[in-house]
Amino acid sequence: xxxxxxxxxxLIKTRGQQVxxxxxxxxxxxxxxxxxxxxxxxxxxxxxxxxEEERQRGNFPDRFSGHQFPNYSSELxxxxxxxxxxALYLCASSFRGDYEQYFGPGTRLTVT
Amino acid sequence: xxxxxxxxxxxxxxxxxxxxLNCTYSDRGSQSFFWYRQYSGKSPELIMFIYSNGDxxxxxxxxxxxxxxxxVSLLIRDSQPSDSATYLCAVExxxxxxxxxxxxxxxxxxxx
Numbered sequence: 065x066x067x068x069x070x071x072x073x074x075l076i077k078t079r080g081q082q083v084x085x086x087x088x089x090x091x092x093x094x095x096x097x098x099x100x101x102x103x104x105x106x107x108x109x110x111x112x113x114x115x116e117e118e119r120q121r122g123n124f125p126d127r128f129s130g131h132q133f134p135n136y137s138s139e140l141x142x143x144x145x146x147x148x149x150x151a152l153y154l155c156a157s158s159f160r161g162d163y164e165q166y167f168g169p170g171t172r173l174t175v176t
Numbered sequence: 177x178x179x180x181x182x183x184x185x186x187x188x189x190x191x192x193x194x195x196x197l198n199c200t201y202s203d204r205g206s207q208s209f210f211w212y213r214q215y216s217g218k219s220p221e222l223i224m225f226i227y228s229n230g231d232x233x234x235x236x237x238x239x240x241x242x243x244x245x246x247x248v249s250l251l252i253r254d255s256q257p258s259d260s261a262t263y264l265c266a267v268e269x270x271x272x273x274x275x276x277x278x279x280x281x282x283x284x285x286x287x288x
Contacts, residue, residue: 106264106278107220120275154219163208163268163276167219 066091068157068168076174077145085140085171089157096138097165098130099154107154113138114161142173150175179203180267182279190287195252197282199265202246208268209241209248214281215261224250255286 069088077083089096095114099107109122113132132138136157142149152172156165181200189195199209208227212220226232226239226248238251248267252259262281269275 104280106280108278109276122275152219163210163266164222164225165210165276166222167212170219 068093068155068166070153070155070168070171072171073169074172074174076176078176079145079147081145082141082143083145083173085142085153085155085173086137087140087155087157087168088137089155090166093157093159093166094136095158095161096132096136097156097158098138098140099156100124100149101152101154101170103151110140112161119161145175147175149173179269179277180265180279182263182265182282184280185283186285187282188285188287189255191255191257193255193286195255195259195284195286197250197252197263197265197284198247199249199267199279200247201267201277203267203269204243204246205270206243206246206267207270209239210266210268210276211237211239211248211250212264212266213259213261214264220264252284255284257286257288260284260286 071086097112098110101107111121112119116132127143129141152170154170155168158165179202211224214220224239226241232239236253240249264281265279
């Protein structure tokens with residue numbers, strides 16, 4: 065049973081650049097949620113995708129956008145990167161928008 | 177008042193002891209409660225969820241929920257050094273804006 069996968073594992077970008085992170089949900093799941101986790105903090109909810117639509121959104125600026133594909137995989141896009149965007153980006157999948165979520169290994173983004 | 181509060185720790189217990197982790201929440205409309213374990217540099221791993229008042233046991237782990245007092249706890253029996261990690265509490269708020277709120281986590285150290 066395939067778990068949640070994310071790519072890339074690590075990424076280094078420069079301020080002002082754009083980045084795309086990818087996530088494939090656990091087999092049987094149709095909902096993807098994205099989180100940002102800074103060092104020493106709990107995960108901060110960015111948004112959730114279900115049925116290819118953004119269903120909920122946390123307190124993140126419009127620079128953060130996403131997409132869900134018909135196969136339930138998802139992308140997170142961040143434009144005009146800031147130093148403060150450096151964090152671990154986590155993808156979690158679940159079924160029908162449920163919050164019993166399973167996390168992928170994360171993408172460590174460093175903005176210089 | 178923070179919506180979900182946890183003692184940051186570190187909580188230190190000897191190997192074989194019972195570790196008790198606590199979480200309080202502010203919204204009485206909360207529906208579901210989750211405990212995640214996160215090792216340093218890794219993503220959160222779901223270990224327990226509980227929806228109803230009382231105790232729920234799974235192996236060495238017991239989740240306890242008291243909605244009247246607005247707290248949820250996690251007990252780890254026969255603690256092992258491999259249990260050393262940060263334990264995150266997450267609470268699902270129902271209503272028009274259904275969302276999952278995370279605590280900052282409690283660091284647990286199990287000493288051999």
